[in-house]
Amino acid sequence: MASRKVPVVSDSDKKILVCGETAGRTLDSMTIEAVACAERAAEMTGASVTLALPCADVHEFDIMSGGGINVIALTNPLLKLYSAAGYIAAMERAVRETSPELVLIPGTSRGNDFAPALAVRLGAVFVPGVASLKEDGGSLVFTRSCWHGKAEMELKQAPGLTVATIQPGSFAGPAHRRVRAMVHEIKIDLAIGDTVPEGEIRAVGEADSGLRNAEVIVSAGRGIGRVENLALLEETASLFARSAVGASRPVCDYGWLPYGRQIGQTGKQVSPKLYMACGISGSPQHIAGMKSSANIVAVNIDPEAPIFRYAHAGVVADLTEFLRAFIDLVREKKKTGR
Amino acid sequence: MKVLVCLCQVCDGEAAFSIAPDGLSVVPSERVAWRMNRYDEFALEEALRLKDSGIAQRVDALSVGPLRTLSTLRKALETGADDAALIRLDRPAFPAEKAGLIASHAAGREYDLILAGVMSEQGLSGATGPMIAACLGIPFATAALRLEAGPLARLVRVEREIDSATREAFTLTLPALVTVQSGINRPRYPSLSNVMRAKTQEIGIIDPAPPAAFQETPASAVYRMPDRGHAGLIIRGTAGEAAEELYRWLHGRSLL
Ligand SMILES: Cc1cc2nc3c(=O)[nH]c(=O)nc-3n(C[C@H](O)[C@H](O)[C@H](O)COP(=O)(O)OP(=O)(O)OC[C@H]3O[C@@H](n4cnc5c(N)ncnc54)[C@H](O)[C@@H]3O)c2cc1C
Ligand SMILES: Nc1ncnc2c1ncn2[C@@H]1O[C@H](COP(=O)(O)O)[C@@H](O)[C@H]1O
Numbered sequence: 001m002a003s004r005k006v007p008v009v010s011d012s013d014k015k016i017l018v019c020g021e022t023a024g025r026t027l028d029s030m031t032i033e034a035v036a037c038a039e040r041a042a043e044m045t046g047a048s049v050t051l052a053l054p055c056a057d058v059h060e061f062d063i064m065s066g067g068g069i070n071v072i073a074l075t076n077p078l079l080k081l082y083s084a085a086g087y088i089a090a091m092e093r094a095v096r097e098t099s100p101e102l103v104l105i106p107g108t109s110r111g112n113d114f115a116p117a118l119a120v121r122l123g124a125v126f127v128p129g130v131a132s133l134k135e136d137g138g139s140l141v142f143t144r145s146c147w148h149g150k151a152e153m154e155l156k157q158a159p160g161l162t163v164a165t166i167q168p169g170s171f172a173g174p175a176h177r178r179v180r181a182m183v184h185e186i187k188i189d190l191a192i193g194d195t196v197p198e199g200e201i202r203a204v205g206e207a208d209s210g211l212r213n214a215e216v217i218v219s220a221g222r223g224i225g226r227v228e229n230l231a232l233l234e235e236t237a238s239l240f241a242r243s244a245v246g247a248s249r250p251v252c253d254y255g256w257l258p259y260g261r262q263i264g265q266t267g268k269q270v271s272p273k274l275y276m277a278c279g280i281s282g283s284p285q286h287i288a289g290m291k292s293s294a295n296i297v298a299v300n301i302d303p304e305a306p307i308f309r310y311a312h313a314g315v316v317a318d319l320t321e322f323l324r325a326f327i328d329l330v331r332e333k334k335k336t337g338r
Numbered sequence: 339m340k341v342l343v344c345l346c347q348v349c350d351g352e353a354a355f356s357i358a359p360d361g362l363s364v365v366p367s368e369r370v371a372w373r374m375n376r377y378d379e380f381a382l383e384e385a386l387r388l389k390d391s392g393i394a395q396r397v398d399a400l401s402v403g404p405l406r407t408l409s410t411l412r413k414a415l416e417t418g419a420d421d422a423a424l425i426r427l428d429r430p431a432f433p434a435e436k437a438g439l440i441a442s443h444a445a446g447r448e449y450d451l452i453l454a455g456v457m458s459e460q461g462l463s464g465a466t467g468p469m470i471a472a473c474l475g476i477p478f479a480t481a482a483l484r485l486e487a488g489p490l491a492r493l494v495r496v497e498r499e500i501d502s503a504t505r506e507a508f509t510l511t512l513p514a515l516v517t518v519q520s521g522i523n524r525p526r527y528p529s530l531s532n533v534m535r536a537k538t539q540e541i542g543i544i545d546p547a548p549p550a551a552f553q554e555t556p557a558s559a560v561y562r563m564p565d566r567g568h569a570g571l572i573i574r575g576t577a578g579e580a581a582e583e584l585y586r587w588l589h590g591r592s593l594l
Contacts, residue, residue, distance in 0.1 A: 082506065084468070084478065109500045113480045116433065116465035120472035126434060128463045146462055146561070147364050148351035154560045194477040194511035201497060201505045216593070240594065252502075253521035259502040266501045274593050281351050284462065295591060296570075297584065302352050309567030313587050316574050325577035329585055330594065 014047035017100040019091055021108060022055055030106035030168055035069065037133065037171040038104050044135035050098050054090035056080035058185045071183045072097065076190045081197040084114040086190055091118055093188050095161070102140070102157065104130075107165040109266065119163040127155050127164040129284060145284045149306040168265050169288040209260040209268070214244035216274045219263060219290075220256070221248040223279020223300065223319060227256045232323045233278060239330045246270070248280045264289035278319045282307030299323070339394040339487065339512075341385045342449040343419065344440055344470070345378045345401045347410040348460040361560040363430065374410045377455025381518040383525040384485055385453050386418045393487050394451070396420050400443065402436045404428045408541055415536035416528035423542040432559075433461075437469030439546050445474060451494065452515040456481045467517035478515040479508050483522050 018038045020031040027035075031051075038049045050070040058073040074090035087110070095103060103118070105111040107129055119126035131152075132143045140157040142164060211217060218237040220230060230245070237243040247257045249264060263270055265288040275293035280286060282298070282305055290296070291310055298311035299319045308314040315322055349355075354367040374382075388394035399414035399422040401407045411422035425439050444452060452474075454467035464480070471478035483505060484497035492512045497505040499519050510516070528536075573583045588594040 083508065109481060109498070112464055113468065113498070115468075116463075117468040117472035117478065119465075120434065120437070120469050126432075126465055126469075128433075128465050144462075145564075146460075147355065148460055149462065150351070150355070150564075151357060151364055151561050152564045154562065156558045158558075194514070195479070196509045198507035198509070200500070201507060203503045203505075249520060259521075262502050266499060268502070274588070295593060297588075303572075306564075308570070308572070309564060311570045313571040313573065313584060315580050315584055316572065317577060317580050321577040322580055325581040326584060329578070329581045333585065 014045055015098050015100040016041055016047045016049050016102045016104060017091075017094055017098050018049060018051045019087070019094075019103065019105045019111070020051050020053045021106060021110060022053060028106065028108070029172075030108045030111070030166070033168070033171045034104050034106045034166050037130070037166050038102075040171065041102065041104075041133055041140055044133070045138065045140060047101070050094075050100070052091060052094035052098075053183075054079050054087050058183050073183050073185045074188050075185055076188050078190045078192065081199050082110050083195050083197045084117060085193055085195045087114045088118050088121060089190055090188055092121060093186065095122060097186065101161060103161070103163045105163065105165045107167050107265075111165050115163055115165045122161055122163065124161040124163045125158050127162060129167040130164045131167045131170045131284065145306075149281065149283050150304060167284050167288070169291055203259075209246075209258070210244040211246055211261065211263070211268050211270055214242055214270075215272050216240040216243040216276070217246045217263070217270055217272045217290075217293075218243065218276045218278065219246040219248065219280060220251050220278055221280030221286075222250040223281075224251070224256075225279070225320075227254070229320055230256060232320060232327070235327050236276070236278075236323050239327065239334075240274070248283075248286050277307050277311070278323065280307055281305050282310060339388065339450040340448060341388060341394045341397045342444055342447075342452045343378070343382050343385045343397060343399050343414070344452065344454040344466065345382065345399050345410055345414055346375045346455070346458050346460075346466075347372050347401065347403055347407045348375045348458060349373070351459065357561045357563065361562060364561050372406055372409065374413055375455050375458050375460070377457055377459070377518060377520055379525040380520055380522050381453040381455050382414055382417060382419065383523045384482075384518055385451075386526065387523065388451075388485075388487060389418070393489050398422065398449075400425070400440060402427050402431065402439050402546075405543075408543075411541050412536055413528070415539055415541075416533045417526065418529070418532050421542075422539075423544060425544045425546050427546060433463045433465035433469055437466050437473055440466070441470050441473035443544065444470070448513075450492075450512045450514075451487070452476075452513070454515065454517045456517045456519045464517075467515060471515035474513075474515070476513050476515055477510040478517075479510060480517040481519040482516050483519050485516060485518070485522070 016038045021028040105115040129144045130142045142155045146153045246263045247261045252259045252262045265285040271292040276297045278299045298307040299315045349370040353370040385397045399419040402425045457464035479496040481499040486495040
């Protein structure tokens with residue numbers, strides 16, 4: 001197998017490797033975000049960016065990029081289906097080819113699956129869930145959320161190799177122009193090992209939750225306390241036209257609402273005119289699904305809840321008391337026509 | 339089958355805390371109540387179900403942490419774990435270090451299946467599980483929403499979550515590690531007989547030998563409070579006053 005180094009667009013010897021996931025002929029939206037993140041890091045450090053695509057075969061990809069980007073495809077027929085072992089082998093090879101200082105991996109379900117193990121295999125520092133980047137004395141500083149989303153941790157890039165995942169929704173900057181990149185193919189060896197993938201399973205007949213078309217979403221979090229309190233959220237939603245009730249994950253885990261109503265990283269991504277989060281703390285995984293809403297209102301009893309950092313209007317109150325008062329007030333105003 | 343469940347102790351998200359003046363640690367207020375990480379409750383329940391169905395013969399619980407972590411391990415015994423051990427570590431550690439400690443403890447103890455939560459609610463890393471597997475060189479799958487094992491075959495089948503509408507399935511050869519996503523089951527409450535048994539059961543405390551496998555920690559980690567974000571309107575007051583103020587705000591934006 002050829003082990004010549006990949007030609008680089010920039011003459012810098014600093015390199016950032018991004019791992020991509022492909023969705024057919026286009027790149028997965030999180031990969032586009034990861035490339036945007038890498039390009040921001042490259043601007044700060046003068047590094048060049050290489051996109052590594054573990055895949056079954058090479059074809060042309062449309063890549064959104066701000067500038068020149070190297071693309072290597074790590075190919076093997078077994079990579080038709082995702083497996084951690086396959087992606088780790090492909091990325092280890094890509095690291096050997098490019099000798100990067102930083103490997104950026106989209107914080108998708110699969111990225112979160114293999115990235116920590118890849119870091120161990122490479123003896124790299126691992127930084128999970130990077131939400132923003134800055135530069136300090138020529139080094140990158142990663143910011144990530146911690147302590148229930150209430151505090152942030154800043155990690156300065158250490159010498160050697162760092163593997164980082166990117167918190168979804170954090171680098172979704174303006175769309176870049178489309179470039180058609182040259183893809184350099186590297187065929188890799190893989191054997192079916194002790195992990196055998198069967199492929200994807202789609203949930204059948206997931207009820208249309210009405211979230212997609214809703215202009216107003218009133219969302220329930222664990223803070224509603226009891227399933228009976230959902231009625232208050234439904235009543236609140238009914239005050240608005242074209243509204244729906246959404247939820248954070250625990251509300252669906254408890255079986256209070258179906259998973260079709262879940263909003264967030266692993267649920268629906270919504271951007272209604274008004275998003276009203278009731279009893280939702282604002283974890284990075286929930287924020288990923290609603291942060292682009294035009295107007296965000298949060299109702300939470302904890303003034304320090306992270307959701308208030310994203311809210312355009314925040315009500316610090318017990319949600320049951322507040323929503324009862326709010327429902328009565330709006331009904332009264334509607335009745336009196338003002 | 340012998341199962342190890344990795345449990346971490348967390349405090350509630352509402353608990354008060356501060357950041358140490360040097361920025362090097364987060365200090366929870368003294369009155370904080372510590373409890374089991376919720377994802378680990380799901381992992382423990384999954385292990386106990388394997389035992390209920392006769393597939394697992396033994397379920398051990400393991401934590402890395404200071405002595406206060408014993409209360410969470412005690413809870414695991416009350417819930418039905420057979421045995422529990424604490425690897426004592428009095429300072430916070432990054433996932434890589436915890437994984438190294440857990441892996442060197444598990445190595446040689448012949449666990450067929452190691453279960454962990456998908457993420458710590460407090461640290462939000464989601465890294466310790468797959469790192470343990472990488473240290474041990476065993477197959478793994480994260481974010482499981484279904485776990486199937488038979489009494490004989492040295493295999494487990496896992497459905498892992500991609501998103502709320504999509505999963506992907508894998509068959510892993512044992513020994514293997516699986517991290518469990520919330521919603522996979524409904525965790526049980528402790529039974530009276532287990533509570534009685536757990537009262538007198540000893541929990542082994544292990545002073546960590548230097549981790550053999552892997553110990554790569556970030557050079558510098560500094561904690562800080564996040565920026566305020568949107569300087570949004572903050573509404574306080576009685577429920578009636580707050581309702582009135584939010585109404586005006588929404589009305590001003592033609593949302594109501
Ligand atoms: C891989 C992965 C994917 C995930 N995907 C998602 C996802 O898609 N969507 C999602 O939502 N989560 C997701 N999660 C879970 C996420 O990490 C959080 O655990 C979850 O969002 C927390 O939900 P919550 O805010 O409702 O609950 P909590 O964090 O428990 O917050 C409850 C809030 O209610 C407030 N409260 C309590 N009582 C009252 C009251 N009486 N009145 C007003 N407020 C009150 C509290 O102050 C608190 O802020 C995911 C996790 C993982 C690991
Ligand atoms: N201190 C610990 N002791 C034992 N297991 C842990 C510890 N920290 C994390 N884990 C396990 O690893 C999972 C993920 O944690 P984290 O990587 O910190 O998000 C948790 O759900 C636990 O199962």
